[in-house]
Amino acid sequence: MNSLPGRSPTIAATRMPVSRALFLTAWISAFIFGVYIVVFYGGAVFTGSMQDWNQVLPRLYEAASRPATFAIGAHFFAGAVVLLLGPLQFLPGLRAGAPTVHRAVGRVYAFAALGAGLGGLSYLVLKGAVGGLTMDAGFGLYGLLVVLSAINTVRHARARRFELHRAWATRLFALGIGSWLYRMDYGIWLKLVGGIGHTHTFDGPFDHVMDFFFYVPNLLVAEAVIRAQRNAAHVLGARTLRTVLIVAACLLVISTALFTRSYWGPHIVARLAGVHRASVL
Numbered sequence: 001m002n003s004l005p006g007r008s009p010t011i012a013a014t015r016m017p018v019s020r021a022l023f024l025t026a027w028i029s030a031f032i033f034g035v036y037i038v039v040f041y042g043g044a045v046f047t048g049s050m051q052d053w054n055q056v057l058p059r060l061y062e063a064a065s066r067p068a069t070f071a072i073g074a075h076f077f078a079g080a081v082v083l084l085l086g087p088l089q090f091l092p093g094l095r096a097g098a099p100t101v102h103r104a105v106g107r108v109y110a111f112a113a114l115g116a117g118l119g120g121l122s123y124l125v126l127k128g129a130v131g132g133l134t135m136d137a138g139f140g141l142y143g144l145l146v147v148l149s150a151i152n153t154v155r156h157a158r159a160r161r162f163e164l165h166r167a168w169a170t171r172l173f174a175l176g177i178g179s180w181l182y183r184m185d186y187g188i189w190l191k192l193v194g195g196i197g198h199t200h201t202f203d204g205p206f207d208h209v210m211d212f213f214f215y216v217p218n219l220l221v222a223e224a225v226i227r228a229q230r231n232a233a234h235v236l237g238a239r240t241l242r243t244v245l246i247v248a249a250c251l252l253v254i255s256t257a258l259f260t261r262s263y264w265g266p267h268i269v270a271r272l273a274g275v276h277r278a279s280v281l
Contacts, residue, residue, distance in 0.1 A: 036268055050063075058200065072119065082176040124143070138212045146176070187255070
């Protein structure tokens with residue numbers, strides 16, 4: 001995202017190559033996770049191994065709860081679309097050079113985000129989260145914010161209020177990567193400290209923090225980016241944001257490599273092999 005003529009150096013600082021590096025790293029990592037969602041969870045349908053849905057969060061799939069299963073399935077697969085398409089909307093070349101494509105992808109992206117939010121909220125209403133009331137509250141608020149952001153992103157675009165549209169699109173992107181960060185945060189915590197505060201029923205102290213932590217910090221960073229772009233006077237804020245982006249980019253590179261090698265990659269390969277065997281039989 002190159003700085004525009006006439007923009008102050010402070011705003012340009014928030015758009016330095018480091019932000020592009022973070023953007024690209026996040027996209028690659030989220031893309032791999034999106035492929036994992038489609039292949040692992042979708043592949044379970046074809047291989048008759050729906051119980052695999054319960055490997056990370058217990059009770060996601062129960063044969064007697066078909067409406068809830070459909071709702072969480074819609075949440076998963078619409079969320080995968082969000083992860084795969086979201087970063088495309090922030091490519092300046094696409095917006096300027098192919099606005100029709102930008103609008104078309106944006107509609108699919110917003111519709112998928114709306115579906116992911118409503119699917120998750122429906123699951124909570126039908127079945128409730130495994131972690132109890134705190135998880136219900138955290139995930140419920142997350143779903144409502146996703147729905148609100150998706151609606152406002154489209155509403156302001158249609159009204160040609162492009163500054164507000166970009167702000168809400170930034171918030172939607174920050175929320176859209178929440179499911180990916182949820183897995184990343186848990187994986188890092190388990191590897192670093194052995195999962196202290198985490199229980200199998202997701203009602204431990206760490207679990208209660210994570211009920212909100214996977215999206216609240218994202219929104220805070222999104223708000224900092226929005227305000228840095230609007231106000232060129234806050235030089236210190238822009239430099240602080242740049243430092244945060246550098247640290248985040250480094251952590252993402254390391255964690256993405258570890259997750260792909262030890263978890264996502266092996267599960268994708270194993271599931272594809274199972275789907276292949278099922279199709280041959």
